[in-house]
Amino acid sequence: MPTLELQSSSATRSPLQRQLGVWLFAAFSVVGGIAASHAQMNQNEDLSIELIDPKVLRVCADPRNMPFSNEKGEGFENKVAELFAEKLQKKLDYAFYPGATGFVRNTLNAHRCDVIMGFPQGDDLAQGTNPYYRTTYALIVKHGSGLDDVTTLEDEHLKHKHIGIVAGTPPATYLTIDGLMADAKSYPLMIDTRVDSSAEAMINDLNSGVIDAGVLWGPMAGYYAKKAGSALHVTPLLKETGGPRLVYRVGMGVRASDQNWKRQLNQLIRENQPAINKIMLDFGVPLLDENNQPITAETASKSP
Structure with a gap:
C-alpha cells in the first residue's frame, strides 16, 4: 500500500516529497529483504543453534x-542410532557415561x-520424544521348570519359590x-x-539354580532369553492390577529447549517404525501395541 500511494500522488508532490518517497520505498525494500533473509537464516540454522554439531549425530549412551x-x-539403541545417522546423512558419535545417578x-x-x-515417557529429567516402543516387565524362568505357564505374580506356583528382583x-x-x-x-x-550388571547376575543365578525365576525389565529378559536359545522362557507381566504400572512407553530424550530437534526425531521415528521394530525384535524385546498385543515380525509396522 505505501508504494501505491507514492505512485498515485507523485504528480502533485514537490521534488523533495518525491525524493522522500523514493527513500521510504528503498527503506521498505531493504527492511523487507533483511526480514526475509533472517527468516530463511533462522529456518536453516535452528538445528545449528540446538545441536552441538549439526553434521554429527551425537548420542548419550x-x-x-x-x-x-x-x-x-x-x-539395539546403537543400531537405532546407526539407522537415524544414515537417514540424516550424518556421522555418528557418542558421549559415554555409566547409566546411573x-x-x-x-x-x-x-x-x-x-x-x-x-528415555521412558513421564521422566522429567529431559524432554521426551514420541515413543518408539512399548514394553513391560517380564517373568523369566527355565523351560520345563513347571513355571512356564505362570502369567501373574500372585500365581500359587510361585509360593515359596526363590525369585530374583x-x-x-x-x-x-x-x-x-x-x-x-x-x-x-x-x-x-x-x-x-x-x-557390574544386576540383570546378568540374575540370569547367572537362574541358570545355576540359585533362584527359580526372575523378574526383569522386558528388553533385558527378552535379550538374555534369546541368547540362551530354548533354555529360558519369558512371560510379559500384563495381568497385574492393584499396584504400580509395569507397562511403559519409551522414546528418546532431548534438552527442553530443543524443539526443532525433537520434531525431527519424531518424524524419523514415525517414518522408520517398521525398521525400528525389526531391530528390537532381533534382540528379543517383547514389543506391545496399545492393546497389549505382541508386535511380531508379521505386524512390525505397528506403532507403540
Missing part, C-alpha cells in the same frame, strides 16, 4: 549396558551429546503384596555398569 548400548555399538546431568545437559536413545523396581511392590519377598533375592538397582 552407557558404555556397558546390553542389550541397550555398549562401546562396541552392539546394543548423574547420567543426564553429565551428558545431555552438559552439552556433550544431543539425544538419549532410550531388582530392588526398587515397580514389580517389587507386587512381590511384597503377594507375600513373595521373604524368599526373594534382591539385586541392586543403582550400579556402575562398567563393572
